[in-house]
Amino acid sequence: MASHRRPKQPSRTRVTVLTATAAAAVALTSQAAQADPKPTKKEVKAKVDKLYEEAENATEKFNGVKEKQDKLEKQVGDLQDKVARGQGELNELRNGLGSMATAQYRTGGIDPSVQLMLSSDPDSYLDKASTLDQLSTKQAEALRKIADKQRTLKQQRQEASTKLEELAETRKTLAGNKKEIQGKLSKAQALLNSLTAKERAALAAAEAERANRASSRADLGNALPSSQRAGAAFSAAQSKIGSPYVWGATGPSSFDCSGLTSWAYSQAGVSLPRTSQSQANAGQRISSQSALKKGDLVLFYGDLHHIGLYAGNGQILHAPKPGASVRYESINNMPFQFGVRV
Incomplete structure (x- = not known):
């Protein structure tokens, strides 16, 4: 005789597990959909x-x-x-x-008085x-x-x-x-x-164009150096335009920011401290940009971690950052703090 019993219903525990699993799958799908897109x-x-x-x-x-x-x-x-x-x-x-x-x-270690008595001379x-x-x-x-x-x-x-x-x-x-x-x-x-090869090439080309434009079209005006040694230091730095930034480097083929300024002044017979913070105390401080002269040191950022040389007409000459080369740049591209006349 055929059985007419009702099919066994799933247990409450099994339903709960299935429901939780489904909810987790939905959550993961939702998270994937809402994940941060690839940065531009x-x-x-x-x-x-x-x-x-x-x-x-x-x-x-x-x-x-x-x-x-x-x-x-x-x-x-x-x-x-x-x-x-x-x-x-x-x-x-x-x-x-x-x-x-x-x-x-x-x-001999004989007592002097005894030796005197025994002596024939x-x-x-x-x-x-x-x-x-x-x-x-x-x-x-x-x-x-x-x-x-x-x-x-x-x-x-x-x-x-x-x-x-x-x-x-x-x-x-x-x-x-x-x-x-x-x-x-x-x-x-x-x-x-994380960028495509095309995007990386575009960034590199833009950086190269910026460097070439800054160096070839820089209008330095008629600014004069504050001294013969400042002029000599600036000329030395100019000869290194295009040299790569390398951290910890002091020349003569690569530089970091303070490496360039210390090397440039060494060519003028002046010894500067190694770091930008120490070079900030190497001479007379100039608080106004309008008072800067060619060859003056120029300090940037509140902690003075970047330094360059004033080039004239609102331009500086510096070793900018990793991946870039020694070049001219507007003094207004970074937070100016003060200048130093060595």
Whole structure:
């Protein structure tokens, strides 16, 4: 006989699971539909430019720490040389003291009064006794010199040890700065790689056109340098137009911003500090753009992480950013802070 029982209804638990699964699928589909669209070429460029600016900021920090490392390495080297020379001098003093002790021992250790009584020639003994007194005086002086040299060596070794610890911390900081810079540049490159080959080529062409236009059509007016050395520095920087920006570079074939200014002034016989923040204190500050003269240093951004040379007629000459080359640019393209006349 055929069965007429009603089919078994799905359990409430099973219905709940199926409903939840369906809801999750709908949510995922909705999220996919609402996901952020691929950034446009303009948006990518804005993000890349921001990363480049941050990388340049980190570069100036790197430059400052690198300068400190170089100074510490020299100080440690000088201290180690002093310690080595001092140890050599100490060894000579000890050898001299040993020679004197040996000579004194060879004269005999008999009590002077007994030796005088036994001597058949008192005058000869008195000469020997006088020599012994001189040896004792020399020994005392040698011991004093040895003690002084030991104290000096101890101080120098302690100073060298402190400098070595500071150098180790500085190198650690330097590695962190380097990692930060490389990280930002890598992010920028990843963003650029998200564009099509055609879009990347368009951005590169636009950057090249901007550089060529800025350098070939720059109207510098009739601005005169504030001094012969400022003029010489500016001429040196002009000779590097088209050289690539490379973080940490100080020339002669590539530069970062402060690397260009320090190199340019070095060609004029002027030594500038390594970083833009330090160069900001290298001369007389000029607060007004209208008072700037050719060759003056020009500082940008609140933290002074970018620097260039005033070129005249509202133009600067600088190493702009990663991916760009030394070129002229309007002073108004960045937040001007002040100028410095070296």
